[in-house]
Each structure stands twice: as C-alpha cells, then as structure tokens.
Amino acid sequence: DARVTQTPRHKVTEMGQEVTMRCQPILGHNTVFWYRQTMMQGLELLAYFRNRAPLDDSGMPKDRFSAEMPDATLATLKIQPSEPRDSAVYFCASGLAKPWEGVPAPTEAFFGQGTRLTVV
Amino acid sequence: KQEVTQIPAALSVPEGENLVLNCSFTDSAIYNLQWFRQDPGKGLTSLLLIQSSQREQTSGRLNASLDKSSGRSTLYIAASQPGDSATYLCAVRPVYSGGYQKVTFGTGTKLQVIP
Numbered sequence: 660d661a662r663v664t665q666t667p668r669h670k671v672t673e674m675g676q677e678v679t680m681r682c683q684p685i686l687g688h689n690t691v692f693w694y695r696q697t698m699m700q701g702l703e704l705l706a707y708f709r710n711r712a713p714l715d716d717s718g719m720p721k722d723r724f725s726a727e728m729p730d731a732t733l734a735t736l737k738i739q740p741s742e743p744r745d746s747a748v749y750f751c752a753s754g755l756a757k758p759w760e761g762v763p764a765p766t767e768a769f770f771g772q773g774t775r776l777t778v779v
Numbered sequence: 780k781q782e783v784t785q786i787p788a789a790l791s792v793p794e795g796e797n798l799v800l801n802c803s804f805t806d807s808a809i810y811n812l813q814w815f816r817q818d819p820g821k822g823l824t825s826l827l828l829i830q831s832s833q834r835e836q837t838s839g840r841l842n843a844s845l846d847k848s849s850g851r852s853t854l855y856i857a858a859s860q861p862g863d864s865a866t867y868l869c870a871v872r873p874v875y876s877g878g879y880q881k882v883t884f885g886t887g888t889k890l891q892v893i894p
Binding site for chain 1: 824
C-alpha cells in the first residue's frame with residue numbers, strides 16, 4: 660500500500676525552538692510538495708522539489724524556513740526559530756512528473772496525513 | 780490572481796439527502812479542477828478530476844460538473860451517508876504558461892451528515 664509518510668504527526672514546541680518535519684514520498688515519485696494549512700489561509704504551497712532539486716520555494720518565509728531532500732526517500736522542512744504564527748498543519752505530497760509535463764500539478768499528487776505543529 | 784471560493788463553509792444534512800457543494804473561481808483560464816475530501820486530522824484524498832474540456836465526471840454517488848465560462852463547479856453527492864462527513868476542497872490548476880503552475884485551493888466546505 661503505497662503512501663506518503665510524515666513524521667511526527669503532532670509536535671508542540673516552544674517559541675524559538677527548531678522544528679524539523681520529515682516526509683517519505685511514495686517510492687518512484689520524482690516530485691515532492693510541502694503545504695501549510697491554517698483556518699485563515701487554507702492550503703498554501705510552501706515549496707516543491709523535482710528529482711530532489713528545489714524548483715520553487717517562493718511560498719516559504721526564507722528567513723526561518725528551509726526545505727531539503729537529502730535523498731530520494733526523505734524530504735525535510737525545518738523552521739528555525741519557530742514562532743506561534745507557524746502553528747498549522749504541514750502536509751507533504753508526492754507525485755510523478757511525466758516527461759512531457761514538466762512538473763505534476765499538486766492536484767495529481769498524493770498527500771501525507773500531515774504534521775500538526777503547535778508553537779506556544 | 781486566481782481566487783477560489785467555496786460556499787457554504789459548513790453544511791449539515793440528514794442522512795439520505797442529496798446535496799450540492801459549490802466552488803467558484805475568478806479566472807476561467809484553467810487546465811483542470813479537482814475535488815478532494817479531507818477527513819479530520821488526515822491529508823487530502825482525490826475524488827474527481829475534471830479537465831477543462833470536460834463538463835462533468837462521475838464516480839459512484841459523486842458527480843462533479845464544470846462550467847468554465849461562468850467560473851463554477853459543483854460536487855453533487857447522492858444519497859448522503861454519515862461516512863461522507865468530511866471537509867470538501869476544490870482546487871484549480873491554471874493553463875500552462877511556462878514555469879510552475881501554481882494550484883489554488885478553495886477554503887473548503889465542512890459537511891456533516893447526521894444519521
């Protein structure tokens with residue numbers, strides 16, 4: 660049963676602490692997306708990778724957020740230092756880009772169950 | 780800038796009722812539109828994908844329609860069941876114009892089906 664796996668599922672941390680969220684994409688997928696979901700803003704795209712290379716991270720606050728793919732089986736999203744306004748559910752999604760397509764749309768990707776982050 | 784609106788934000792219906800969820804978008808230059816469901820504490824599950832050239836898609840008790848010219852899509856759920864209780868999101872993918880196509884999600888309609 661192929662699925663996107665995110666850890667941890669829940670995280671409570673104090674303001675100023677570093678937070679690292681992990682995602683294991685579906686084996687064979689070549690594109691990974693990071694999303695943030697809040698009640699006020701809905702779903703927002705933070706960053707996406709193709710073949711482990713970051714293609715767009717314009718949705719991410721650069722001063723405190725960073726996203727990486729150390730290898731094809733792991734994507735990480737790090738916040739340092741964390742702030743209360745970062746409290747949200749963070750979703751990872753993976754997909755398979757067709758050669759003629761460039762990048763698959765997030766609507767054609769498979770989502771993980773999310774990491775619920777609370778910064779107090 | 781594309782804006783996607785879903786009304787109502789919440790809906791409560793008795794079991795067995797047929798219902799319609801609405802999705803409106805401001806820019807009709809779309810490539811496709813997709814409906815998702817999101818269960819509490821879970822990720823998104825794709826329900827139906829409609830290409831811009833299509834008018835509707837059906838899967839079981841679900842039927843999604845698309846009227847690109849008016850910027851609207853509806854998700855019709857027949858004979859609703861308590862298991863249909865979830866938040867339903869629509870997402871719009873724009874026509875490819877080079878680079879990454881940023882998908883815009885609606886804020887969702889939270890559906891509760893009462894037994």
